[in-house]
Amino acid sequence: MQCSTGNSQSCGNSNSEENIKDDEVRYPDGSVKLRNPNIELMDQDILYHLALGSGSHDLVEMFGDVKFVCMGGTPKRMENFAHFMMKEIGHKLPTGTQLMDICQYSYRYSMYKVGPILSVSHGMGGPSIGILLHEIIKLMYHAKCKDPIFFRIGTCGGIGLDGGTVVISEDAVDGMLNRYYQVPILGRIVKRPTRFDKKLIKELKALADPEDPYDTVTGTTMCADDFYEGQGRLDGAFCDYTETEKMQFLESLSANGVRNIEMEATVFSALTNQAGIKAADICVTLLDRLKGDQVMAPKEVLNEWQVRPQILVGRYIKRYLQMKGRISLDGHGSIAVKSPRRFKLVQQESQTFD
Template sequence: MPLNGADAAIGKDPAENGNHASHQPNGKVYDVNYEEESHNDINAVRYPDGSVRLRNPNIELMDQDILYHLALGSGSHDLVEMFGDVKFVCLGGTPKRMEQFAYNIMAEIGYKLPCGTTLQDISHFSYRYSMYKVGPVLSISHGMGIPSVGILLHEVIKLMYHAKVQDPVFFRIGTCGGIGNEGGTVVISEEVVDGALRNVLELTVLGKTLQRPAKLDRRLARELKALADPEDPYDTVTGKTMCTYDFYEGQGRLDGAFCDFTEADKMEYLEKIHKSGVMNIEMESLAFAALTHHAGIKAAVICVTILDRLKSDQVLAPREVLDEWQQRPTKLVSKYIKRYLQMKGRLSLDGHGSIAVKSPRRFKLVQQESETYD
């Protein structure tokens, strides 16, 4: 699909990153990169206008699709009216951090709320994730760990489909442990690997092991790196990110409730992954990269280190220092978004996109379902 204007400036059509599954003799299921297949397979992840096509034919057959963990539904809400203008989806760990990001991006792009209104948490009734909309930007908390971000991404990708969003760009903004990088260093992920240095998300589906490639858009990573200010009093680097399923044993920490290895064992492992190019460790990027790649969505991971794991297991920086460090990835993403909107002539936006109820009865039912769904 040809691109024009600012879309071309931020990289190729994300649909070119699609993939699908094939079965191998060993019984495992592997995803295959669409670049190895016919270009026509792009149709599996994009409609002709660039809007997201789901890789699930069941959704089209449903009377309504309830996004339980977002307190939204295709039958209860006018999702096109509410979210059809979205271009950027920014995910981060905590509701408070993403609320602050929403206010920051509002000031950065000159977005103005309608008179007498305030920024609202669209997913308040879910009690699980928080979602704020600032013009073409969604700011959403994803919780902690692969399961939490995986659940969220399934529903956010479906939201993009129902809202007919065209060529969205996803960012994960967060904190991490550095490997050979001092606290406060911004790391832009070029590649994501698991604890065994494999760049796949391994899932068990219907009793079969599926390995889904965890790939990020490298061009997007380069563009973010180019926006880093050389005058910043901290480094902005690119490299591999390791994603683990656990904060303690999975990351080689000695201070968990359980530990069956020594300090020497830990250091040997950390030095090994450091030599392989791993710059940082966190707990969400593997699922984030795998699911966005499978959906054909351009995505990037930008984190700030809060310690160097080659020196310590525990975070010792004062709270005010950590608060400033956490602003560094958001500043870079905000700069990218502002640059894009400037090129499109879309700064100084009027406020719109508030809750649009299509069916009051279904709206109430969705709230009740979201409140009680486990």
């Protein structure tokens, strides 16, 4: 089978120009509607990599109030973000309790719930965040969540930007500067457009404080499938190009409006767009790739930089809750089991996906 990989054609069904209608992705009350009729026919939908199931857990009770899903690469970062948001919105835990990793039996991802906020790790790269997004979107459906907003908070390499700069992605391209996420499905190449919510981007940019000791910018993000060669680094195990060729490539990215490079933006933007979910990708640069390949900033500086995207997302969430009159929230995301037998089955099934 031969498939075109050009910018305008694909083999089989290409969704690159698809316009998604509201009634395809949400019910009249705003709750998430899946674009997969098979799920409604299943006796139980097991979210293997989250160690949750629609038959084993009361997902409406556990997650029905979720408005914001915030995701980042590492479990520790997202645990820290959960604690940060607890302080920001005045969320209090019952005496003698602590935040619980809801996905502790999956051994894949970590998830914490702080009122209407889910803080979940997505691992590294497109395949990892893609698996998570499929299951998180299904979780929103089973929990009957209304108009959720997704944020990705992470780190990146800047293109002509100093380390510590916050970048809000306006657009996402792959390593060939294609504005779609390409995936082989049943032997056919399917292209899904990489779109972020423009209104959400403007609202986030407006929340950047002029007194912040760093810049907050918007621009195109390049998503690479690899940390080393895919990003033009010279320090991988292999390198079949010169430093001059590397610099020509990076400078061409800059000329095309690319402000940063990371490894999840195309998948994140394409799948949230496919689901009709508002989303934004906010990263902090750890270095300017025009000046080198290796991160040289001290650990304490890097730790401070990594909080900067969290601060911006925190401002948005806090402002939203204040406008809705919801700022002081109790509860700590406990497990609500519907069927002990199925609960045990879900744990066992999740642990087999090593």
